[in-house]
Amino acid sequence: MDLKQLPDNPYVLLTPGPLSTTKSVKATMLRDWCTWDNDYNAIVQDIRARLVKLAHGGDEYTAVLMQGSGTFSVESTIGSALPREGGKLLVVANGHYGDRIGVIAERLAIPATVLQLGEMGRPTPADIEKALDADPAITHVAVVHCETTTGMLNPVEAIGKVVKERGKVYIVDAMSSFGGIPIDIKALGADFLISSANKCIQGVPGFGFVIARRSELEKCGGNARSLSLDLHHQWREMEYKNGKWRFTSPTHVVRAFAQAMNELDEEGGVEARHARYSANHDALVAGMRALGYECLLPDDFQSPIITSFMNPAAPAYEFKKFYDELKGHGWVVYPGKVTGADTFRIGNIGDVSPQDIAELLKAVAASMYWE
Structure with missing residues (x-):
């Protein structure tokens, strides 16, 4: 069938799975x-x-x-x-x-x-x-x-x-x-x-x-x-x-x-996919840090799969509202799971490219309602 006939997803899943898949897989x-x-x-x-x-x-x-x-x-x-x-x-x-x-x-x-x-x-x-x-x-x-x-x-x-x-x-x-x-x-x-x-x-x-x-x-x-x-x-x-x-x-x-x-x-095997995921991660971390977000882990402990960020300390900040703002821009992220730190997570895997990460970062900046 013509893949263009398949509807687009309303948002991209930036999660550790289930994740965004290609239309050809669907x-x-x-x-x-x-x-x-x-x-x-x-x-x-x-x-x-x-x-x-x-x-x-x-x-x-x-x-x-x-x-x-x-x-x-x-x-x-x-x-x-x-x-x-x-x-x-x-x-x-x-x-x-x-x-x-x-x-x-x-x-x-x-x-x-x-x-x-x-x-x-x-x-x-x-x-x-x-x-x-x-x-x-x-x-x-x-x-x-x-x-x-x-x-x-x-x-x-x-x-x-x-x-x-x-x-x-x-x-x-x-x-x-x-x-x-x-x-x-x-x-x-x-x-x-x-x-x-x-x-x-x-x-x-x-x-x-x-x-x-x-x-x-x-x-x-x-x-x-x-x-x-x-x-x-x-x-x-x-x-x-x-x-x-x-x-x-x-x-x-x-x-x-x-x-x-x-x-x-077709992508070039695991090595090529690892390179794409790593590029996603690098672009994400650089962009989030530029926006004032802090990573939970030291860089040398971090995988390219999913990245934990500290929630902003701003009194007006609420993760659920931030999540909804991002979702409204077409991006779904993950809540944190760490008991000893206030975090949220963003996945770097799935049908996602560094160009997508660049668009995500624009949406993050637009969704910082507490500033």
Whole structure:
């Protein structure tokens, strides 16, 4: 169809996902697909292979898709990777999403220790060494790569070196980074790497995925605490039945994701997308600072995915009113999630360019009603 016939969005989403997608991604959802059809299952198999390739996994790794939001895939991994007996999880937490992994372990009755660093704390290899040496019962370590609570980028490769030196299983939540930041899963030492369709690959919400070391995934049989979130069973179904899902799959979302992957290739791959996101971030930070806004994080902790800014100290300022003003100009930003600071967040990912950021900054200036 002529993409010009599709209506424009009333505003641009400057969020960490769902995010603004291209019209061509949205247009692919206008066709219906059958979950049992060979044409559809071939798309699933192609996506799985391409995800492993994006992660530089090679034959040592495989990919499995899981219905639901990204958190479903995180819970599926935690609940399937940890054995029912003799396993213990170390959660490295410096924000809401690290904390959520701890909650998942608690709900699933999985023994766990949460290394709580605070929202402004950044883990170091020494922190991990100390935690592992203090508790030999720990078998698995989980960490968030880009903690979107603040926008902090955690040093997952350095952490991975410590984890693998001690023979532990390494789980990386790369929800908000995979596809937008170059990742070599072998260099990370990651056994499980988790992300979602509606993040940096720029698809729409509906499923997540796990890129897993085959040898570790094969050990997960019988571990799952849930039927629907049994990662090992889902993988076996896809692996041995040519891309078939166990239960009804989000067919439209899968097809949109395949198109989004094509567009990632057309852009020049992850390196090119990372360059665009970084340019967005640099332009955003420079422009916001020129308008008097202060970043929450030091520059060397900051990811190019989402940026936290301090709310203005002006007595008349209210985030909700500022948000509505910006939305009226065609831009949607994110409220803050930090408990110890008064912040809001602006995402740099999605179908957004530095030119769009320039227009956003004009809207920010026009929306500063308290001045």
